[in-house]
Every structure is written in structure tokens, then in C-alpha cells.
Amino acid sequence: MTSAELRAAFLEFFRQRGHTIEPSSSLIPGNDPTLLFTNAGMVQYKDVFLGREHKGFTRAATSQRCVRAGGKHNDLENVGYTARHHTFFEMLGNFSFGDYFKKDAIHFAWEFLTQEMEIPPQKLWVTVFEEDSEAESIWLNDVGVDPKRFSRIGAKDNFWSMGDTGPCGPCSEIFYDHGESIPGGPPGSPDEEGDRYIEIWNLVFMQYDRAADGTLTPLPKPSVDTGMGLERIAAVSQGVHSNYEIDLFQKLLQAAAKLAGIDDLNQSSLRVIADHIRSCAFLVADGVLPSNEGRGYVLRRIIRRAIRHGYRLGIHDIFFYRLVAPLVEAMGDAYPELKNAQAQVERILKKEEERFAETLGQGMKILEACVAKLDGKVIPGDTVFQLYDTYGFPVDLTADFAREHDLSVDHEGFEAAMAAQRDRARSASHFGADYDQDIKLDIETEFCGYDHLADQSHIVALYAQGQ
Numbered sequence: 001m002t003s004a005e006l007r008a009a010f011l012e013f014f015r016q017r018g019h020t021i022e023p024s025s026s027l028i029p030g031n032d033p034t035l036l037f038t039n040a041g042m043v044q045y046k047d048v049f050l051g052r053e054h055k056g057f058t059r060a061a062t063s064q065r066c067v068r069a070g071g072k073h074n075d076l077e078n079v080g081y082t083a084r085h086h087t088f089f090e091m092l093g094n095f096s097f098g099d100y101f102k103k104d105a106i107h108f109a110w111e112f113l114t115q116e117m118e119i120p121p122q123k124l125w126v127t128v129f130e131e132d133s134e135a136e137s138i139w140l141n142d143v144g145v146d147p148k149r150f151s152r153i154g155a156k157d158n159f160w161s162m163g164d165t166g167p168c169g170p171c172s173e174i175f176y177d178h179g180e181s182i183p184g185g186p187p188g189s190p191d192e193e194g195d196r197y198i199e200i201w202n203l204v205f206m207q208y209d210r211a212a213d214g215t216l217t218p219l220p221k222p223s224v225d226t227g228m229g230l231e232r233i234a235a236v237s238q239g240v241h242s243n244y245e246i247d248l249f250q251k252l253l254q255a256a257a258k259l260a261g262i263d264d265l266n267q268s269s270l271r272v273i274a275d276h277i278r279s280c281a282f283l284v285a286d287g288v289l290p291s292n293e294g295r296g297y298v299l300r301r302i303i304r305r306a307i308r309h310g311y312r313l314g315i316h317d318i319f320f321y322r323l324v325a326p327l328v329e330a331m332g333d334a335y336p337e338l339k340n341a342q343a344q345v346e347r348i349l350k351k352e353e354e355r356f357a358e359t360l361g362q363g364m365k366i367l368e369a370c371v372a373k374l375d376g377k378v379i380p381g382d383t384v385f386q387l388y389d390t391y392g393f394p395v396d397l398t399a400d401f402a403r404e405h406d407l408s409v410d411h412e413g414f415e416a417a418m419a420a421q422r423d424r425a426r427s428a429s430h431f432g433a434d435y436d437q438d439i440k441l442d443i444e445t446e447f448c449g450y451d452h453l454a455d456q457s458h459i460v461a462l463y464a465q466g467q
């Protein structure tokens with residue numbers, strides 16, 4: 001199935017089972033100032049799960065656009081390295097607001113995968129939370145999953161909570177086995193980090209209310225929140241291992257390769273660029289602008305990272321915005337808001353690249369010279385700071401370059417150089433000097449705090465604040 005067919009098949013499957021199909025919400029969470037970006041399908045339903053908002057229905061299904069490039073869920077560093085991570089992806093989800101619970105959720109998921117999609121059960125692997133014998137019994141006794149393809153997993157991966165207090169509960173995840181030719185062991189085994197078994201669907205059973213002292217009280221009306229990556233399930237359906245080989249990415253990879261004048265679509269920098277144009281274009285379409293703070297700074301970092309990968313491939317023209325058209329071709333039908341914003345997105349990305357292009361080449365020369373005479377494996381904090389401060393290289397961009405060269409960056413040294421400059425700026429301002437770094441630094445501090453807040457938990461805070 002194409003990605004578009006899969007998206008439609010998923011929604012139709014759940015529509016037939018009494019779910020109201022709702023549109024994706026914006027990447028800017030409307031109901032949660034502590035959350036950087038919408039990073040899961042349940043975000044738009046947070047207040048419904050908390051009982052503060054009432055829909056006219058108790059079952060919903062969506063295909064939600066998500067960005068995971070900051071806060072607790074940050075997959076930026078994974079892009080270009082794993083077969084399964086994007087900064088932007090679509091999450092297919094079905095939700096029960098105090099309606100059905102574990103049994104139906106499990107049966108729906110299994111039926112969709114094995115009957116609708118006709119995936120052979122022996123290609124799937126199921127996990128449950130280690131203490132959830134109820135879910136275990138449904139999988140093994142009712143569904144008849146092979147116990148050899150089943151494991152119990154600890155809280156780190158298989159227990160979900162909305163915040164430090166509030167709704168929480170065990171998860172059950174379904175993985176697809178891409179076969180022996182790919183390194184990696186099944187979930188729960190010592191070598192699970194490989195990409196042979198790829199997680200496709202997470203079923204979250206909101207079962208308890210956690211109090212501040214940690215006590216778990218059963219919720220009177222337990223709920224269900226599920227999420228399945230469209231790109232991952234499309235890879236399964238299309239018989240490919242990597243998400244980057246699915247239909248949605250082909251035009252983008254080809255367009256990027258054409259701009260770079262190369263034939264080999266298998267370059268990791270092409271994958272990074274194809275990934276990043278999706279997050280950047282959708283973020284701008286949803287109203288985020290490149291800036292030095294908060295969401296805008298995350299966007300700026302992603303754009304600059306993409307441009308640096310273009311440079312790596314030998315592209316020296318302004319190029320990134322040219323990928324908006326192929327993106328609109330691939331995704332504009334599913335997301336008319338993207339199509340409508342095309343001209344605006346192109347203009348903003350072009351302007352941002354023009355700004356950075358002036359210093360990128362110079363910064364790269366400094367970086368390359370530094371690496372050429374480097375004694376050891378660590379790029380010094382002073383250089384990282386100089387690149388950041390004078391040439392506009394976000395630290396993660398320098399770190400990304402370092403990783404390609406089997407090096408690392410001295411984060412502590414960088415922080416120290418930042419702090420030193422902050423002190424200089426402060427003492428300068430005591431004398432009334434017109435020190436233009438002041439503004440930038442204040443904003444920078446604010447950004448760190450914001451990211452830190454978002455770090456504390458998945459869908460955080462409001463609930464806790466209300467207690």
C-alpha cells in the first residue's frame with residue numbers, strides 16, 4: 001500500500017469500529033505551553049483524558065503530524081543514523097476516552113495488522129509491561145500470540161505517564177521483524193538496539209491516577225491511547241527496511257540528489273535533508289519562524305543542519321527551499337495547510353538560508369582547519385563557541401560534523417566560554433555599553449529553560465499544576 005492508502009485504510013478501519021475521524025492538530029500544541037511541539041497523537045486530547053474537556057464521542061482516530069526534535073522526545077541525533085527515526089513523522093492513532101480498554105485495543109491492533117494488512121503473525125513480536133498480567137493473558141490466551149515471540153519489559157519503555165502525577169499506565173508494543181539479514185535482537189534482549197526488530201505500534205493503557213506520593217489509584221474510567229508511525233508501517237507494507245525507502249521519501253531524495261548532482265540515493269546526508277525539509281516546512285506552515293528562542297530556535301537549528309548537509313554533498317547554492325515543491329507534491333493532498341502555505345514557506349526558508357550561507361563557508365573552513373591539526377578526539381570548547389557565536393553554528397551542528405569524523409565536542413568547555421561571555425556582557429552593561437549580545441544571550445537563556453521544562457516529562461505539567 002502507498003502511504004496515502006495506508007493512512008486512509010487505518011482511519012477507515014477505525015471509523016467502521018465506531019471511531020470519529022478527526023484532523024491532525026497543529027505542531028504547536030494549543031493546550032500546553034510547556035510542550036515544545038506536538039509529539040504524539042494524544043496531545044490534542046490531553047484535556048479529554050483528564051476529564052476537563054468533553055467531546056461528543058468516546059472513540060477517535062487520527063493521523064497526527066508530529067515533531068520530535070527537542071524536549072524529552074528528541075530524535076534529531078538519530079536522523080541519518082537509524083532506519084526508523086525522523087524529526088517529522090505522522091502518528092496513526094486510535095483513542096478511547098473511558099470507552100473500551102485493553103481487550104478491544106489489543107484485538108483492534110492485531111486485526112488491523114494481521115487481517116487488514118495481512119502481515120504474517122510470525123513476523124510480529126509483542127511486548128507488555130512486566131507487571132501487566134491482564135494484557136499478557138489477552139495476547140497469549142485470547143489472541144494466541146506465540147509465547148516465543150513475546151516479552152515482558154520494564155517501566156522505562158513500557159510504562160507511560162502524563163506527568164509526575166495524573167493518568168498513567170502500562171504499555172504494550174508491537175514490533176516487526178525485518179529478518180535475519182539485519183543486526184539486532186528482539187525487544188528485551190541484550191542486543192535489542194539494532195534495527196532488525198522495529199517498533200511499529202504502542203498501545204498505552206491509561207489505568208491509574210498517580211498521586212504526589214506515588215500511590216496509584218485505579219481510574220474509574222480507564223482510557224486508551226495508541227500510536228503507530230505511518231512511515232514505519234509503510235516500510236513494512238512496501239517490503240523495505242528503512243523508512244527512507246518508502247514512497248513518501250522517493251521524490252524528496254531524488255530532488256535533493258538532483259540539486260547535489262549525485263546519483264547515489266543512499267547517502268546519509270540526503271536522508272537528513274529529506275527528513276529536515278519535512279519538519280521545517282510543516283513547522284513554518286504551522287506558524288513557527290526561525291529565531292533565537294524556543295520553538296523558533298529549534299527550527300533554526302534544523303534548517304542550519306540541513307544546509308550543512310547540503311554543503312557536505314557539495315551544494316553551494318541556496319537550495320533547501322527548492323525542496324518545498326516536491327514535498328507539497330508528496331504530501332499536499334493529505335495536508336492542504338501545507339499546500340496553502342507553500343509560497344510563504346519557500347520565502348522564509350530561502351531567507352533563512354541566505355542569512356546562514358554568508359557564514360557557513362567561513363565556519364566550515366575554521367572547523368576543517370581545526371580538525372586537521374587536532375591533537376586528540378575532542379573539538380575544543382573555544383572553537384565550538386567561536387563557531388556558534390561568530391558563524392551561527394548551533395552546537396548540535398558542530399557535534400553532528402564531529403560525529404561524522406569520529407570526534408566529539410567539548411560541551412563543558414563550550415558552556416564555560418558561553419558563561420564567560422555572559423559575564424563580560426553583564427559587566428559591560430553595568431557601564432551602559434551598547435553590547436548587542438545582551439539580547440541574544442537573554443533569549444538563549446530563556447530557550448535553555450524552556451527546553452529543560454519540556455524535558456521533565458512527556459505531556460507534562462498542567463495537570464500537576466491543577467492539583
Ligand code: ATP
Nearest residue numbers: 068075084085086089199200201202227228229232
Ligand atoms: P523508538 O523506541 O523506536 O524510538 P518510541 O518508543 O520512542 O520509538 P513512541 O513514543 O512509543 O515511540 O511512539 C509511538 C510510535 O510512533 C512508535 O511505535 C513509532 O511507530 C512511531 N515513532 C516514534 N518516534 C518516531 C520517529 N522519530 N520517527 C518515526 N516514527 C516514530
Ligand code: MG
Nearest residue numbers: 073074075085
Ligand atoms: Mg523514541
Ligand code: MG
Nearest residue numbers: 157173199202
Ligand atoms: Mg520505543
Ligand code: MG
Nearest residue numbers: 157173199202
Ligand atoms: Mg514506544
